[in-house]
Amino acid sequence: DIQMTQSPSSLSASVGDRVTITCQASRDISHYLNWYQQKAGKAPKLLIYDASNLETGVPSRFSGNGSGTDFTFTIISLQPEDFATYYCQQYDNVPITFGQGTRLDI
Amino acid sequence: QVQLVESGGGVVQPGRSLRLPCAASGFTFSNYAMHWVRQAPGKGLEWVAFISYDGSNTYYADSVKGRFTISRDNSNNALFLQMNSLRVEDTAVYYCARDRVWGAYTPGPFEYWGQGTLVTVSS
Numbered sequence: 001d002i003q004m005t006q007s008p009s010s011l012s013a014s015v016g017d018r019v020t021i022t023c024q025a026s027r028d029i030s031h032y033l034n035w036y037q038q039k040a041g042k043a044p045k046l047l048i049y050d051a052s053n054l055e056t057g058v059p060s061r062f063s064g065n066g067s068g069t070d071f072t073f074t075i076i077s078l079q080p081e082d083f084a085t086y087y088c089q090q091y092d093n094v095p096i097t098f099g100q101g102t103r104l105d106i
Numbered sequence: 107q108v109q110l111v112e113s114g115g116g117v118v119q120p121g122r123s124l125r126l127p128c129a130a131s132g133f134t135f136s137n138y139a140m141h142w143v144r145q146a147p148g149k150g151l152e153w154v155a156f157i158s159y160d161g162s163n164t165y166y167a168d169s170v171k172g173r174f175t176i177s178r179d180n181s182n183n184a185l186f187l188q189m190n191s192l193r194v195e196d197t198a199v200y201y202c203a204r205d206r207v208w209g210a211y212t213p214g215p216f217e218y219w220g221q222g223t224l225v226t227v228s229s
Contacts, residue, residue: 001168034215034216036151036216038151042221043201043219043220043221043222044143044151044201044216044219045219046206046215046216046217049206049214049215049217050215055217087150087151089151089153089215089216091213091214091215094156094165094213095153095165095166095167095168096141096153096156096213097153098150098151098152098153099150100150101150101151
C-alpha cells in the first residue's frame with residue numbers, strides 16, 4: 001500500500017496568514033494526488049485534484065503543487081471559513097489512501 | 107444539483123449484517139463511478155470500496171475485503187454497501203462519494219459526497 005505522510009498534523013494560524021501543508025507519498029504517484037477540506041461534522045470537500053488543478057468554485061487562494069512523491073498545498077491570505085482539517089489522498093494505486101490530516105486552528 | 111443521500115445506519119451487534127443505500131440525484135448516475143469512504147469517530151478518512159460506472163469493476167480496502175460488497179442499481183440511481191460479519195472496528199460514519207471522471211473503470215478524485223450515515227457496531 002502507498003503510505004501518505006502529511007505534515008504538520010496541526011497548525012495554528014491567523015486570518016490573513018499564508019499556510020503550507022506537505023504530503024509525501026511512499027512511492028511515485030505521478031500527479032494522482034488530491035486535497036480535501038473537512039469542517040467539523042460535515043462531509044469532505046474536494047479542493048484540488050491531480051496535484052494542482054483547482055476544483056470548480058473553489059477560491060483561488062487555494063493551490064497545490066508537486067509530482068512524484070512530494071506535494072504541497074497552500075492557502076494564501078487565510079479566511080475565517082478556512083479553519084478546518086485538510087487531507088491529501090492518492091489514487092494512483094488501490095487501495096486509495098489518505099494522509100492522516102492537518103487540523104488548521106486559529 | 108448533485109445530491110447523494112446515505113441511509114441505513116444504526117446500532118448493530120458484532121457479527122451481524124447491515125446494508126447501506128445511497129440515493130443519487132441531479133446527475134446521470136449510470137455515467138459515474140462511485141465510492142464508499144468511512145471515518146471512525148475522531149479519526150481520519152478511510153477509503154472502503156469503489157465500483158465502476160457500469161458495475162463491472164470493483165475494488166476494496168483490505169480491511170473489508172471478503173466481508174463488504176459494493177453494488178449499484180443504475181435503473182434506480184442507487185448505490186449500496188452490504189456489510190457482513192461486522193466488527194467493532196467498523197464503527198464509523200460511512201459516506202458515499204461520486205467520482206469526478208465520466209465513464210471511469212478505475213478510481214479518480216471524489217467530487218461529490220453525501221452527508222454520511224453512522225454505523226455503530228457494539229454488543
